[in-house]
Every structure is written in structure tokens, then in C-alpha cells.
Amino acid sequence: MRVPPRDNPPITEEVTELIATGVDMYIATRNAALVPESMVAMGVKVHEAGCSLTAYLPEALSGPTLANLRDNGQVAITLSRPRDHRTVQIKGTFVSVRRSTEGEKELQAVFRAALVEQFAGVCGIPRSLTRRIVWWPSLAVEVTVHAVYDQTPGPNAGEPLARAHS
Amino acid sequence: MNAPPPTLESLWRCLDGICPSTIATCSADGIPNVSLISQVKYVDARHVALSRQFFNKTTRNVLENPQALLVFWDPVTLQNHRVRLKYVRSESEGPLFEDMATRIDVIASHTGMTGVFRLLAADVFEVLSIETLAEFLEPPPPDAGPEILPPVAGVPTAARSELWALQRLIARIRQASELDELLRTVLQTLAEDLGFDHGIVLVADESQERLVTLASHGYDGGGVGSEIALGEGLIGTVAERKRILRFAPLGSALRYGRAVRDSLQAAGGTLHAEIPLPGLSNAQSQLAIPLLARDRLLGVMAFESTRPHAFEDWHEAFLSVLADQFASALAHVLERDEGEAPPAPRAASRERPQPSGPRHAAASKPGAGPRTAHAFRLYKNDDCVFVDGEYLIRNVPARILWRVLTSYTQDHRTEFTNRELRLDPTLGLPPIRDNLESRLLLLRRRLELKCPSVRLVGRGRGRFALEIDGKVELEERQSA
Numbered sequence: 001m002r003v004p005p006r007d008n009p010p011i012t013e014e015v016t017e018l019i020a021t022g023v024d025m026y027i028a029t030r031n032a033a034l035v036p037e038s039m040v041a042m043g044v045k046v047h048e049a050g051c052s053l054t055a056y057l058p059e060a061l062s063g064p065t066l067a068n069l070r071d072n073g074q075v076a077i078t079l080s081r082p083r084d085h086r087t088v089q090i091k092g093t094f095v096s097v098r099r100s101t102e103g104e105k106e107l108q109a110v111f112r113a114a115l116v117e118q119f120a121g122v123c124g125i126p127r128s129l130t131r132r133i134v135w136w137p138s139l140a141v142e143v144t145v146h147a148v149y150d151q152t153p154g155p156n157a158g159e160p161l162a163r164a165h166s
Numbered sequence: 167m168n169a170p171p172p173t174l175e176s177l178w179r180c181l182d183g184i185c186p187s188t189i190a191t192c193s194a195d196g197i198p199n200v201s202l203i204s205q206v207k208y209v210d211a212r213h214v215a216l217s218r219q220f221f222n223k224t225t226r227n228v229l230e231n232p233q234a235l236l237v238f239w240d241p242v243t244l245q246n247h248r249v250r251l252k253y254v255r256s257e258s259e260g261p262l263f264e265d266m267a268t269r270i271d272v273i274a275s276h277t278g279m280t281g282v283f284r285l286l287a288a289d290v291f292e293v294l295s296i297e298t299l300a301e302f303l304e305p306p307p308p309d310a311g312p313e314i315l316p317p318v319a320g321v322p323t324a325a326r327s328e329l330w331a332l333q334r335l336i337a338r339i340r341q342a343s344e345l346d347e348l349l350r351t352v353l354q355t356l357a358e359d360l361g362f363d364h365g366i367v368l369v370a371d372e373s374q375e376r377l378v379t380l381a382s383h384g385y386d387g388g389g390v391g392s393e394i395a396l397g398e399g400l401i402g403t404v405a406e407r408k409r410i411l412r413f414a415p416l417g418s419a420l421r422y423g424r425a426v427r428d429s430l431q432a433a434g435g436t437l438h439a440e441i442p443l444p445g446l447s448n449a450q451s452q453l454a455i456p457l458l459a460r461d462r463l464l465g466v467m468a469f470e471s472t473r474p475h476a477f478e479d480w481h482e483a484f485l486s487v488l489a490d491q492f493a494s495a496l497a498h499v500l501e502r503d504e505g506e507a508p509p510a511p512r513a514a515s516r517e518r519p520q521p522s523g524p525r526h527a528a529a530s531k532p533g534a535g536p537r538t539a540h541a542f543r544l545y546k547n548d549d550c551v552f553v554d555g556e557y558l559i560r561n562v563p564a565r566i567l568w569r570v571l572t573s574y575t576q577d578h579r580t581e582f583t584n585r586e587l588r589l590d591p592t593l594g595l596p597p598i599r600d601n602l603e604s605r606l607l608l609l610r611r612r613l614e615l616k617c618p619s620v621r622l623v624g625r626g627r628g629r630f631a632l633e634i635d636g637k638v639e640l641e642e643r644q645s646a
Contacts (some may be wrong), residue, residue, distance in 0.1 A: 026237075028200035030192040037237050038190035038200045040246075060301045076198045082186065082418070085425035087202060123185050124450070124474050127243045128501060132303040149223075151201060153422055154429025158223050 009050025010148045012161065016046050017090055022114030026076035027055055027141075028076040029068035037064045041077065042135040045104075051145055053090070055076075056100055056108050056138045057126055066139070069094040075143055078151060082122040087151040088161060095142040108138060172296050177238055177247055178479050181206050184415050185239035189216065189251075189386055191227035199223050204422055207266055207288065208234070213254070215288040219264050219426070225289065230251035234291060240256035241475065246302040251291035255588055261290045268407050272400045279424035280397075282430060286588075328484055331359040336491050344624070345603045346610075347501045349381035352467070352492055357383055360481070362469045364446060367457075368394065368401065368606045369496075371561070372596045377466060380608055390611040391559060404454040405466050410482055410489075414451030415474040450474040455485050457493040464496050500603050538636040540617055544568050547645040552618045565593045565611040570632050571640055584628045606630065 025041040043056035055077060057065060069075060073094035080087040100108065112135055119125040148161045183205060190200045201224050205217035214236070218225055228234055232253035239246060257263045267285040274283040322484050342348035349367050356362040364384035368377035376394055377538065382389045397406040404411050413419065453476075454468040467489060471477070543552045550560035551567055559567060566587060573579040584602055588595055595602060610622045619635040 014410050022187060024202075026188050026200045026202075028190040028192075028198040030196060030198045034192045034194070034196060034231050035233050036190035036192045036198050036200075038188060038198075038235055038237055040177070053223075061299065072196060074196055074198055076200055078188070078200045078202070080186065080202055083421065085202075089199070089201075091197065119185070122421075123241060123415070125185065125241065125244060128306075129303075132306065134301060135303055152425050152429055153204065153219070155220060155428040155433055156429050157220055 010145045010161075011046050011050040011053065011090070015079075015090075015148055015161070016050075016079060018086060018088065019044060019046065019079060022118050023079040023081050024115065024118070025055070025111075026078045026080075027057065027065060028078070029065050030045070030072070030074060031064075031068050032071055037068055040133070041067050042115075042133075042138060043104075043108035044077070044079070045107060052093075052095070053143050054104075055141045055143060056104065056111075057141055058134045059099075059137045059139050060134050062139055066097060066141075069097065069141065073103060075141075077143070080151070082118045085153055087153075087157075089149045089151045090143075090145055091149070092143040092145040095144055097139050097141050100136075100138040100140045104138075104140060105136065108135060126154045167620060172247060172298055173216065174249075174293055174296065177240070177249075177296070178208070179242055179475070180238035180240055181208055181246060182241065182414050182474075183418065184241035184474050185244075187239070188237045189224055190237070192231055192233065193223075193227045193343075194230035199227055202462040203236075204419075205266060205269060206238075207262070209290060210263060212293050213290055214249070214251070215257070215262055215290045216267065216292060217270060217285055218287045218289050219270060219283060219285060221286065227293075228289070235484040236291075244303060246299040248297045248299060250294040250296075252294055254290045254292050256287040256289050258287045264288070264407070265409065268403055268409050268411055269413065271407075272403045272411065272413060273419050275397065275403060276420060277427050278424065279427055279430065279636050282435060283423070283426050328480065331355075332484060332487060334359065335488055339491055339495045342495065343499075345607050346381075348492075348495055349500055349607075350383075352488075353381060353383035356469070358362050360484075361476075362471075364449075364471065365467065365469045367465060367467050368405075369500075369601060370405065370463045372398075372601060374463060377401065378608060380465070380604055380611070387613075390615065391608060394398060400452050400465050401454050401468050404456055404468075405463055408456045408458060408463060409459070410453075410455045410486055412451070412453045412477050412482055414477065416450050416452060417474075446470050446472060448472050451476045453477040453481060453485070455489045457489055457496060459493050459497040464493050464500070467492065500601055522622070539639055540619060540620055540636065541639045541641065542567075542571060544640070544642045545645055553620075555615060558616050559609060559612045562594060563605045563612070565607060567609055567613075568640075569593065571620075571638060574632055574634070575638065577638055580632045581625065582630055582632065584630075 012069050017038055025044060026036040026038055027041045028036055030036050039061050041055050042056050045054045047053060075092050077090040078087060116127050116130040119130045120127050150156050150161050177523055180305060187203045187206055187561055192198045203216055207215040209215050234251040234253060236249040237246065238249065266288045270285045274280050304499040322426055338351045338355055339348065342351045343373050353365045356365060366379050366382045366389055368379045377394045379389050379392045394402045397403050400411060400413055435639050450472055451474055452468065452470045453465055456466055457464040507641050541554055549564060551558045551564040569590065570582060587602060588600060606622060613622065620638065621633040622633045623633055625631050
């Protein structure tokens with residue numbers, strides 16, 4: 001499902017550019033008892049309208065996250081660039097899930113390559129080790145975006161970057 | 167059979183913050199949140215503490231709903247550990263808070279945010295369970311080379327033990343009778359046994375407001391004479407707080423600090439300039455230990471490495487024990503010669519330097535090496551001495567040098583005693599704990615570096631001689 005364009009899309013060009021420079025990506029959900037869950041995601045595609053996205057989750061690791069998404073649909077996605085800690089958090093709701101296509105594999109491979117480089121350059125982790133993080137096959141999780149928050153360390157952390165009209 | 171779940175102690179590497187850790191929480195109205203964490207501190211086998219510099223969404227959430235999930239990455243194996251937590255309390259004072267605040271203060275100091283960027287609270291969580299995500303990594307390819315980083319110590323682990331190294335160090339400390347020997351022994355043995363290739367020892371001045379580097383290892387003699395104010399940077403903070411501090415990964419911590427700095431500046435804050443890191447420009451980890459005699463600060467011993475994993479938990483414990491022994495020996499050496507020493511003859515040297523006038527004195531030692539003339543200049547207002555146009559030394563050691571050189575050029579003296587220096591009110595030495603030995607050692611080292619033709623040579627306890635190859639010229643100025 002695609003959300004029609006709005007005047008002030010929550011995912012701005014600035015956020016899209018941040019994603020393109022190589023970021024760590026973490027997705028958080030919660031169950032019916034409000035117990036939080038989180039996992040590493042391996043790729044994101046922002047749709048043109050800036051109001052929805054597809055998050056790619058390694059299928060082998062996604063069981064609890066998927067169960068939570070189906071239970072209540074609440075989702076938070078944090079994207080952080082290790083080299084300067086520039087960080088945003090996206091809040092949204094789950095729309096649907098499907099197996100990633102072969103056509104989407106390349107996008108995830110590029111995202112993974114950027115993660116491998118960031119971990120090597122910033123954390124000193126050998127590339128051969130980061131390449132072993134499970135990522136394929138993956139699930140494509142469609143999310144409607146409601147708001148994006150600044151999460152870069154500092155006094156503005158938690159402030160909205162943009163908020164969608166409800 | 168399944169492996170037992172990991173313990174918090176077994177995750178010590180994850181606590182260094184080399185790989186990003188995250189905490190997931192959920193608000194009372196069901197909105198999840200996931201944030202990266204700057205510092206996780208081991209409290210005990212069942213508790214960890216998270217640093218809080220700003221009141222953020224994570225804090226709001228755990229106050230409403232105490233459940234949290236902490237995810238660690240092991241920086242060596244890249245295993246993913248999931249730690250279920252329950253928020254217990256926040257501490258804004260006490261030992262835990264002070265420990266965590268020290269680390270934040272170091273980042274603040276280096277990035278020019280002292281007093282602006284600080285720890286608000288240490289949020290304490292109970293550990294409910296720990297799980298390692300077995301499916302997180304693919305098995306290594308069959309032809310994969312080693313992925314584990316090399317061990318820390320220069321001596322193979324099999325050939326040593328920590329106790330053995332400690333015993334060897336303490337024995338050597340006991341044997342060292344002179345300050346120079348003591349400092350050299352400690353730094354060299356730590357390099358040999360633990361692989362600490364870059365180390366310095368700084369001593370506090372009598373005001374207890376500044377530290378001056380007295381000895382270094384791994385810098386080709388560089389850094390001796392450099393000064394740090396208490397509270398400034400990692401070393402100054404360790405001195406001020408009198409707490410050991412291990413800091414890694416430095417690059418990431420400073421990037422974190424700069425991110426906060428940029429954010430504060432964007433909000434209109436006025437900040438101080440950044441303080442560059444001392445020593446290695448590409449250091450990734452540092453370890454600094456205060457040297458205390460009872461509660462009095464004698465100095466700081468500091469090490470750094472370009473590797474982020476260079477210093478481990480056990481190094482802290484090891485060096486804490488060592489630092490007590492080292493500080494005790496240091497206090498003994500610094501203070502033992504405050505007793506009597508016979509006065510030196512007024513003109514003990516057979517050589518007759520050639521004074522060249524009341525303000526511009528010149529002297530030479532016949533037949534002693536090249537007849538290079540060295541121009542020493544005292545800037546009275548700045549209390550420092552330059553040699554051949556280059557900064558040499560300042561404060562008390564500068565005054566000592568000037569007194570000795572003046573005695574040489576005017577009265578032809580080459581032999582001196584510590585006692586006469588202590589009795590000279592113009593030097594400004596405090597009546598007790600004057601650190602004279604450390605000042606003389608600093609002066610020797612600076613002369614070796616900047617003007618090896620002029621030397622201070624030990625002549626037994628409480629005595630030293632001035633040796634000069636060539637000529638010296640002295641000039642006094644009020645200011646530069």
C-alpha cells in the first residue's frame with residue numbers, strides 16, 4: 001500500500017540523504033504487554049511521497065518483531081551514522097509484510113556494504129566479520145510514517161524534525 | 167546440549183562502547199522507542215547503569231513503563247547479546263554517579279563543553295535475563311583467516327601471568343633508588359610485560375593545580391616538560407577526581423562529544439575551544455591512573471594506544487595495585503633527600519669560566535667538546551627560560567637553572583647541593599614537599615632535549631654538578 005503525497009512529508013530529503021551515506025538501522029516494536037523488542041534491520045527504501053517506507057529485516061531474526069507488528073503495528077526505526085552520530089528516529093505503523101524480491105536484494109547488499117565499511121572505519125571491526133551478519137533471505141516490511149524525530153545526541157534529541165498532518 | 171546463558175561479567179568487552187549498543191523502551195500508551203547509548207556501566211552481577219546527559223524519550227518511557235531491552239555487540243566476535251532490563255532508580259550523586267560523570271566530563275573537557283555537557287543521572291536497571299542471538303552470524307567460511315584481534319601484551323600470554331608481572335614490577339620498584347631510575351623502570355617494565363608502548367608519568371606541582379610530564383616511554387623522549395591543568399582533558403580530570411579512568415574508543419567518544427557540541431552551538435550556546443589529545447594523534451584508547459600518597463595527589467601515570475581494545479578491565483585492577491606501590495616509592499624518593507647534605511664548596515671547579523660582564527656573562531670549559539655558545543634568556547614576567555631562541559623551561563625549574571648558571575658565570579661554581587637550593591628564598595620552593603628531586607629531573611630531561619651541552623649530573627644524594635661544553639651567555643629580560 002502506498003500513501004498519497006502530502007504537503008509536508010515526514011521523511012525529508014535531509015533524512016533520505018542521511019540514509020544514503022551509510023547508517024546503522026534498528027527497529028523497535030512492542031508486544032501486548034508493552035514489552036519492547038528490537039533488532040537490526042538491513043536496508044530501507046523511502047518512497048517518493050516521503051510518507052512511507054519499506055524496512056528490510058533478516059528473516060531468520062525477525063520472529064518476535066513480526067509477531068509484535070501483527071499484534072499492534074506500532075514501530076520505531078532509528079537510523080544513525082556512526083562517524084558523526086547524526087541520528088533520526090522514525091515513528092510509524094505497520095502496513096504489511098512480504099518476502100523481499102531478488103530485485104530488492106541489491107539495495108540491501110549496498111546498505112550492508114555501507115554498514116561493513118562504517119564498522120571497519122569507525123569501530124575497527126574486521127570486514128570479514130561484519131559480512132557474516134545474517135541478512136538474506138529478508139522480509140520487506142511496509143510502514144506508514146507518522147513522524148520523524150531528531151535523535152542526534154544533544155539538547156534537541158527528541159524534537160520532531162517533521163510531523164505528518166493527521 | 168545448549169550453552170548456558172552468558173553472565174553480565176562475560177560481556178565486559180561489550181561495555182567498552184566500541185560497537186553501538188541500543189536500548190528499546192515503550193511508553194505507557196504503547197509507542198516503542200530505540201536509542202543508541204553512550205555509556206553502559208557494570209554495577210554488579212545483576213545491575214547495569216546507563217548514563218543520562220539529557221532528559222530524553224528513553225527516560226520518560228522507563229519512568230512510565232520500566233521494561234527495557236538492551237542490545238550489545240561484542241566488538242571482537244560481533245555476537246549479539248540481548249539483555250532484558252527493568253528500570254530501578256536514578257542516582258545523581260555517590261560513587262556510581264561520580265564514576266560515570268568523570269567519563270562524561272573528559273569528553274566535555276576535550277570538546278570545550280566543561281560545565282555545559284554533564285551527567286544528569288546514572289539510571290540503574292536490574293538485569294532480568296541475557297540471551298545470545300545464535301542465529302545472528304553466518305558460520306565463518308572454511309578458508310577464513312583469524313578474525314580475533316591480536317592479544318594486548320608484548321610478552322606471550324603463556325609466558326607470563328598477571329601476578330608474575332606484578333611481582334616483577336614491585337621488586338624493580340623497590341630496587342630503584344633514584345627518581346629517574348624509578349620512572350624509567352616502571353614505564354619500561356609495563357611496556358615489556360603488558361605491551362603498554364606509550365606511557366607518561368606526570369607529577370603535580372606544589373599548588374596541586376598543574377601537572378608536568380616528568381618521564382615518557384614510546385615518544386622518543388618527547389612530551390617531557392609538557393603541562394596539564396587539573397580538570398583539563400582525561401589526565402587532568404583523573405588528577406582532579408583522583409580516579410582511575412579507562413577510555414575507549416576515543417574516536418567515537420570524541421565524535422559523540424562533537425555531535426553534542428554542534429547541537430549546542432546550533433541552539434546558540436557559546437563554548438570553549440576543543441583541547442587536542444596529548445600524545446598520539448590517532449590514539450583509540452587511553453588509561454590514566456592517579457598516583458596518591460594517602461589522599462595527596464603526587465601525579466598521574468597515563469597510557470595510550472592506537473588499538474581500541476588495548477586496555478582491559480583487569481588492567482585497571484592490576485594498575486591500581488601497582489599505582490599504590492609506585493606512588494609510595496615516588497613519595498619516598500621525592501621527600502627522602504629533604505634532610506641535610508653538606509654544603510658544596512663555593513668554587514669547587516678547577517675550570518675558570520670567563521665572565522663577560524655583569525649582564526651578559528659568558529663562560530667556557532677548556533678542552534670540553536665543541537666551543538658552541540648557547541644563549542640563555544630569562545623572561546622574568548613569564549618566569550621562563552629560553553635557550554638559543556627556543557623555549558626550555560619555566561617556573562621553579564627555570565629559577566633553579568638560572569641560579570645555577572649565574573653561580574657558574576659569576577662565581578665559577580660547578581658543584582651544588584639540594585640543601586642550598588632549599589634555603590634560597592628566591593627560588594620559591596615550599597617549606598615542605600617541595601618536589602625538588604622531580605624539578606631537577608625535569609630540568610635534566612629538558613636540557614638533554616634542548617641543550618645537551620649543558621648538563622646537571624648527580625653527585626650522590628643531595629648533590630649535583632653542572633657540566634658545560636663550550637660557552638653560555640645569560641641575558642635577563644622583563645618580558646618577551
